[in-house]
Amino acid sequence: MRLPPGVTSKDFSDALKQFAEAVGKDWVFSSDDDVALYRDSYTPFWHEEEEPIPSAAVAPNTVEQVQQVVRIANTYKIPLWTISTGKNLAYGGSAPQLSGSVVLDLKRMDRILEVNERNHYALVEPGVSYFDLYQYIHDRGLKVWIDPPDPGWGSLVGNALERGCGFTPMHDHFDAHCGMEVVLANGDIVRTGMGALPNSKTWQQYKYGFGPYVDGIFSQSNFGVVTKMGFWLYPEPEAYFSGNVTVPKRDDVHALVEIFAHLTHSGVVQGTTSVIDMPSFAPPDPQLAALRLSGDTKALEDYLAQKGLGYWSLDLPFYGPAKVVAAQWEYSKEKFSSIPGVRFREVESHRFPLDAEQLAKVRDPVPLGVPSLGVFMNGGPRGHGHMDFSPTLPMTGEAVLEAHAVLDKAYRDLGSPTDAPPGVPVFAFFPRALVILYWIPIEHDVEKNKRSRAIFRGLVKTAAERGWGEYRTHTAFMNDVMDVYSFNNHALRRLHETMKDALDPQGILAPGKNGIWPKHLRKEKA
Numbered sequence: 001m002r003l004p005p006g007v008t009s010k011d012f013s014d015a016l017k018q019f020a021e022a023v024g025k026d027w028v029f030s031s032d033d034d035v036a037l038y039r040d041s042y043t044p045f046w047h048e049e050e051e052p053i054p055s056a057a058v059a060p061n062t063v064e065q066v067q068q069v070v071r072i073a074n075t076y077k078i079p080l081w082t083i084s085t086g087k088n089l090a091y092g093g094s095a096p097q098l099s100g101s102v103v104l105d106l107k108r109m110d111r112i113l114e115v116n117e118r119n120h121y122a123l124v125e126p127g128v129s130y131f132d133l134y135q136y137i138h139d140r141g142l143k144v145w146i147d148p149p150d151p152g153w154g155s156l157v158g159n160a161l162e163r164g165c166g167f168t169p170m171h172d173h174f175d176a177h178c179g180m181e182v183v184l185a186n187g188d189i190v191r192t193g194m195g196a197l198p199n200s201k202t203w204q205q206y207k208y209g210f211g212p213y214v215d216g217i218f219s220q221s222n223f224g225v226v227t228k229m230g231f232w233l234y235p236e237p238e239a240y241f242s243g244n245v246t247v248p249k250r251d252d253v254h255a256l257v258e259i260f261a262h263l264t265h266s267g268v269v270q271g272t273t274s275v276i277d278m279p280s281f282a283p284p285d286p287q288l289a290a291l292r293l294s295g296d297t298k299a300l301e302d303y304l305a306q307k308g309l310g311y312w313s314l315d316l317p318f319y320g321p322a323k324v325v326a327a328q329w330e331y332s333k334e335k336f337s338s339i340p341g342v343r344f345r346e347v348e349s350h351r352f353p354l355d356a357e358q359l360a361k362v363r364d365p366v367p368l369g370v371p372s373l374g375v376f377m378n379g380g381p382r383g384h385g386h387m388d389f390s391p392t393l394p395m396t397g398e399a400v401l402e403a404h405a406v407l408d409k410a411y412r413d414l415g416s417p418t419d420a421p422p423g424v425p426v427f428a429f430f431p432r433a434l435v436i437l438y439w440i441p442i443e444h445d446v447e448k449n450k451r452s453r454a455i456f457r458g459l460v461k462t463a464a465e466r467g468w469g470e471y472r473t474h475t476a477f478m479n480d481v482m483d484v485y486s487f488n489n490h491a492l493r494r495l496h497e498t499m500k501d502a503l504d505p506q507g508i509l510a511p512g513k514n515g516i517w518p519k520h521l522r523k524e525k526a
């Protein structure tokens with residue numbers, strides 16, 4: 001059996017016994033077969049010593065049991081790695097950062113505590129998946145939408161704590177949360193925002209409560225175990241419409257993104273979309289591949305024009321009253337009409353509610369608030385899996401061009417598996433910044449994974465030199481990414497460490513998460 005670092009086998013077995021007394025013996029997992037289920041099948045360290053493998057897992061069913069587990073872990077100095085549904089694929093799955101950690105699996109805590117149709121919010125436990133909440137709402141015919149990310153089997157809590165994103169107007173998931181309950185490392189429970197007021201009537205309606213707003217410190221961190229979280233839901237809209245805009249020239253990206261930024265910041269466009277460069281997304285053929293490598297922009301523009309494609313393509317999603325949605329599309333077309341050669345196309349239009357037959361026909365249900373696993377049918381990247389390299393960029397055409405030029409070159413120079421980088425979408429996931437997303441393959445092949453890790457680390461550095469940092473990263477690169485957030489001699493990391501030492505002096509919660517190490521492991525790991 002694998003042991004947590006620095007813990008004797010006697011102490012570990014005593015701790016497991018106490019975990020079993022707290023949660024029931026069926027909910028402590030320590031056999032090799034059970035523990036293997038918590039490995040990350042897409043780890044970039046497959047077949048290598050460095051693969052972080054848990055020693056055991058414990059699955060409490062109540063907040064009180066979470067408190068007991070945390071207290072036992074404190075007694076025996078056992079590192080815990082919290083997961084909600086553990087589907088953090090592309091970012092480390094359910095595996096810990098530190099080998100030998102015990103996975104604190106909250107999947108059993110799957111109660112939907114409230115869905116409020118009148119004021120459009122929900123309060124859920126960590127084990128509630130997007131499918132669960134959708135089904136609950138659907139079964140009761142409630143007129144509210146959830147906002148799932150591409151794979152619907154994850155949890156609202158885990159995804160929002162990672163600051164993940166979906167596609168409807170509630171797409172920024174951490175921003176859409178309202179109020180938390182958190183078990184701290186010492187076993188104490190805190191409720192944030194209005195939850196601190198006993199009998200509060202607005203825990204899920206007013207975020208800030210009184211005094212410092214602390215919710216942020218529990219996201220992408222290891223300062224607590226979140227046991228309840230509120231989310232704002234979107235009132236079922238009357239209509240959805242998506243229209244496509246294409247522009248013919250490479251340099252049109254400046255006007256395209258500037259107009260888009262104005263529309264989205266004004267609230268005219270509300271959902272997630274992406275700026276697509278057609279040279280890398282058009283159906284591949286040898287002529288296109290040669291033109292992409294030649295760097296001859298004019299020839300590439302002409303080629304795409306012959307194929308009836310623009311150089312850049314952007315879908316615009318609109319949600320709301322049918323009349324308003326139609327007016328928003330008209331207004332957007334008017335704005336983009338200033339770009340010579342711009343073309344518009346209606347992509348999709350729906351009135352709600354949709355019945356099962358209509359829903360089965362939609363291109364992609366996720367932007368309509370319906371969870372799916374369809375993303376796994378799209379072929380995905382080469383190999384077994386992928387990691388996402390995802391830095392944030394300013395919402396400007398200059399940034400899009402510069403990021404493509406700099407990162408595509410770095411990707412090739414670092415020894416990429418192909419001559420040209422794969423299609424790299426630039427997402428408008430967040431209200432005011434773009435995120436460029438490189439899928440870096442992971443395979444069950446040591447040499448290929450070493451190359452992928454080197455590419456990833458190289459991209460982190462190259463991006464940072466340009467002022468672009470990742471919004472979220474795989475556990476394998478959390479130290480690397482935290483390293484580049486280095487203003488004033490790593491003042492932010494020092495602040496995180498000060499908070500870690502105060503809140504979790506024994507360092508039992510998720511050591512290493514987002515580059516935050518407890519004191520006793522700091523020098524060794526940083």
Ligand SMILES: Cc1cc2nc3c(=O)[nH]c(=O)nc-3n(C[C@H](O)[C@H](O)[C@H](O)COP(=O)(O)OP(=O)(O)OC[C@H]3O[C@@H](n4cnc5c(N)ncnc54)[C@H](O)[C@@H]3O)c2cc1C
Binds near residue numbers: 082093155166225513
């Ligand atoms: C093909 C593909 C497409 C994807 N598309 C998207 C997408 O559209 N949008 C998106 O956001 N992501 C996407 N992902 C990434 C990932 O699958 C999702 O973000 C997923 O929802 C995360 O898994 P989870 O919800 O089970 O979180 P978990 O794995 O449960 O949690 C994630 C992390 O959050 C922390 N955590 C979780 N619960 C708690 C808690 N209760 N208290 C304290 N800390 C906690 C832990 O560090 C944990 O490792 C995609 C992945 C793949 C492979």
